[in-house]
Amino acid sequence: MAEQYRVIFAEFMSGDIWGELPVTDLSFSRVLNAPGSATFKISTSDFDWSALQPWRVLVYIQRGQQILWGGPLVAYSFDLGAEEATLNCVSLWAYYRRRLITYDAVFTQRDQGAIVKTLVQDFGDGNGQYAWNTGPKALTWDTSATTGVLRDRTYRAYERKGLGQVVEDLSGVSGGFDFWIDHYWFGSRIVNAFRFGSPSGSPTDLLLEHAANCDIPTVSVDGTNMVTEAVVTGGGEAENQLTAWWYNLPFEGDPSRRIPRLSAAQSRQDVITTATLTGYAQQMISEGSTPVVIPAVRLYPGRYPGPGDVQPGQQIRVRPRIGGRLVLNGLYKITELSVRLTDGGEETALSLVPVEVFASVGSAASP
Incomplete structure (x- = not known):
C-alpha cells in the first residue's frame, strides 16, 4: 500500500485511538448527504482480532496529513485459503440512520441547521436535553449551525421516525442544504465535524x-428523469389529501425547446403542510428541468x-x-x-x- 496512507482505529464510544491496521489494500467512498463505505484487506497473521468488534471501533483513513474518511466497522469475513480477512465499514453518518426520534420535537420558524443539530444531539449523539438517550457523543458542530432558511417541523414520538431519514429529507427539499462529516486531528484525538453547505455546492477554481x-x-x-409536471401528495385521504403541483411551462411552450408534458408523482404521507410539499415539487422540477x-x-x-x-x-x-x-x-x-x-x-x-x-x-x- 502507498506509504502516504495509514488506517487508524479508535474506540467508538470514547474516541481513544487504539492503533493502526496493517491493511494490504483499501477502497472507500465519500458520499454527499448520505453514508459512504470502506473496505480493507488484512492478513490474519498480523493482528489481534479481539479488538475488532462490529460497532465498537471507528476506522479512519489518513492520506498524508489529511483524514479522508471515517466510520464504524460493521462486518468482516475470513478467507482461510488466502489467510486474509476483509473488513467492511460504513461512514459515520450511517450510525445516525440507526437512531429514532422517540420524543415529540416541535420547531416553529427555526433555522433548518438548528433543527438538525437539535435532533442529532437529542436523539442520536446523546448530548442533548434527554440524558437517558445514550449515544457516542461523536460529533462537533459549526458555531452557529445555521443555513439562513427557517422551517416549521413537527415530529411525534409515536411516529418513530428515523433520525437519519428526517435529516436527509430536510436536506433534499427545495432550499435545503448539503451536509457531510469532516475528520481531522486535534492534538492526539480525531474530531468528527458535522458541516453544512449550499445545495448548489461550494465554489472552487478547480x-x-x-x-x-x-x-x-x-x-x-440522459433525459430519462426529465419532468415538466410534478405533483407531491402529503397527509390526509381522498379529497382531503394535501397536494402540491409545480410546472416547467417554458419547456412545454417555448418553440425553441418545447417538449410534451412529462409528469412525475411523489408521496410524502408524513408531511402535513402545503409549503413543505411545494418544496419537494419544486426540487423535482429543478432536478428534471434539463437532460x-x-x-x-x-x-x-x-x-x-x-x-x-x-x-x-x-x-x-x-x-x-x-x-x-x-x-x-x-x-x-x-x-x-x-x-x-x-x-x-x-x-x-x-x-x-x-x-x-x-x-x-x-x-x-x-x-
Missing part, C-alpha cells in the same frame, strides 16, 4: 480537463488534484475535448469521491451532477 489533469473516458446525456450531462472523471494518480484536493459538495468546472474540439464546458458539484488503492496504484473517480439542477425553476400553475 478546472478538470481531459488528458491534462484527469481522464474523462465518457460523457453521457443531465454527466462526464465520467478519473483523477491521475500521484498528480494534482488528488483525493485530498477534492471533496463532495465542491463545485468544479469540467472541460472535455474530442480531437481538440471542446464538447462540454460546465459547472458540476461533486456528489461522491471513490478511491481504490491496490498494489497496482491509486484510482480515484468522481461522481458529478450539473449545478443547474439546483436552480429554482418553474411555477405553481394550476393543473
Whole structure:
C-alpha cells in the first residue's frame, strides 16, 4: 500500500485511538448527504482480532496529513485459503440512520441547521436535553449551525421516525442544504465535524480537463428523469389529501425547446403542510428541468488534484475535448469521491451532477 496512507482505529464510544491496521489494500467512498463505505484487506497473521468488534471501533483513513474518511466497522469475513480477512465499514453518518426520534420535537420558524443539530444531539449523539438517550457523543458542530432558511417541523414520538431519514429529507427539499462529516486531528484525538453547505455546492477554481489533469473516458446525456409536471401528495385521504403541483411551462411552450408534458408523482404521507410539499415539487422540477450531462472523471494518480484536493459538495468546472474540439464546458458539484488503492496504484473517480439542477425553476400553475 502507498506509504502516504495509514488506517487508524479508535474506540467508538470514547474516541481513544487504539492503533493502526496493517491493511494490504483499501477502497472507500465519500458520499454527499448520505453514508459512504470502506473496505480493507488484512492478513490474519498480523493482528489481534479481539479488538475488532462490529460497532465498537471507528476506522479512519489518513492520506498524508489529511483524514479522508471515517466510520464504524460493521462486518468482516475470513478467507482461510488466502489467510486474509476483509473488513467492511460504513461512514459515520450511517450510525445516525440507526437512531429514532422517540420524543415529540416541535420547531416553529427555526433555522433548518438548528433543527438538525437539535435532533442529532437529542436523539442520536446523546448530548442533548434527554440524558437517558445514550449515544457516542461523536460529533462537533459549526458555531452557529445555521443555513439562513427557517422551517416549521413537527415530529411525534409515536411516529418513530428515523433520525437519519428526517435529516436527509430536510436536506433534499427545495432550499435545503448539503451536509457531510469532516475528520481531522486535534492534538492526539480525531474530531468528527458535522458541516453544512449550499445545495448548489461550494465554489472552487478547480478546472478538470481531459488528458491534462484527469481522464474523462465518457460523457453521457440522459433525459430519462426529465419532468415538466410534478405533483407531491402529503397527509390526509381522498379529497382531503394535501397536494402540491409545480410546472416547467417554458419547456412545454417555448418553440425553441418545447417538449410534451412529462409528469412525475411523489408521496410524502408524513408531511402535513402545503409549503413543505411545494418544496419537494419544486426540487423535482429543478432536478428534471434539463437532460443531465454527466462526464465520467478519473483523477491521475500521484498528480494534482488528488483525493485530498477534492471533496463532495465542491463545485468544479469540467472541460472535455474530442480531437481538440471542446464538447462540454460546465459547472458540476461533486456528489461522491471513490478511491481504490491496490498494489497496482491509486484510482480515484468522481461522481458529478450539473449545478443547474439546483436552480429554482418553474411555477405553481394550476393543473
